């Protein structure tokens with residue numbers, strides 16, 4: 001695991017007779033932006049769900065270098081336990097609390113364990129003023145970094161989609177993650193929002209010793225951002241390589257880009 005933050009080994013999971021992920025292995029370097037691509041139904045989301053242990057894999061191991069530097073197998077661990085070890089994810093459907101302000105949503109991120117109890121955690125937090133002010137300061141620093149400080153006291157409800165995506169990412173950063181998993185971060189964004197997100201993700205990589213694993217259909221986004229890409233189809237590995245290598249890979253072109261139809 002030298003220089004690796006995540007090592008997925010021989011991962012398999014089936015639903016009924018369908019092998020959604022089939023003996024898949026890949027690893028992610030510390031500080032790397034790593035993309036997982038594949039056609040619809042290829043198994044990408046299932047891989048994410050296995051890494052976060054939302055699904056229990058049938059076979060395989062998932063080694064993770066935690067925020068204390070130890071390497072642990074995540075298989076069998078609870079999802080909230082994994083978050084505490086420095087692995088956080090964002091969702092395709094943004095999961096923010098619309099009735100709270102931007103900064104309050106970020107502050108909640110410091111205490112995310114179960115989505116269902118976010119409200120409870122937030123209000124309990126208010127009792128400990130000192131802790132609250134430390135967390136608020138940190139939340140504001142992160143918002144400042146993302147160019148969102150001016151809207152910190154506005155409600156999340158009504159914010160443009162691109163801003164919501166940034167807020168969700170800012171919330172993930174509150175946990176000082178070693179690895180952030182992004183589920184289709186560019187989906188629904190216009191060109192300038194996408195560009196802004198690309199720059200933010202690059203900054204996170206540069207400044208935080210943090211790795212990023214993302215699923216994305218927008219190939220321009222993936223190619224412009226990722227250090228390496230893993231392409232899968234029918235749950236199986238097709239190829240791992242740099243964006244150039246993946247673009248030039250015939251198997252990938254046939255499976256993912258539909259080149260055989262050209």
Ligand SMILES: Nc1ncnc2c1ncn2[C@@H]1O[C@H](COP(=O)(O)OP(=O)(O)OP(=O)(O)O)[C@@H](O)[C@H]1O
Pocket residue numbers: 015018020038039040041042043044045046047
């Ligand atoms: N909980 C589940 N129960 C049954 N089948 C599932 C479940 N989750 C995923 N699958 C199946 O596993 C396969 C892989 O699905 P998955 O959602 O991981 O693909 P994907 O690559 O993320 O697709 P997309 O790009 O469309 O989001 C699909 O055939 C899907 O129908």
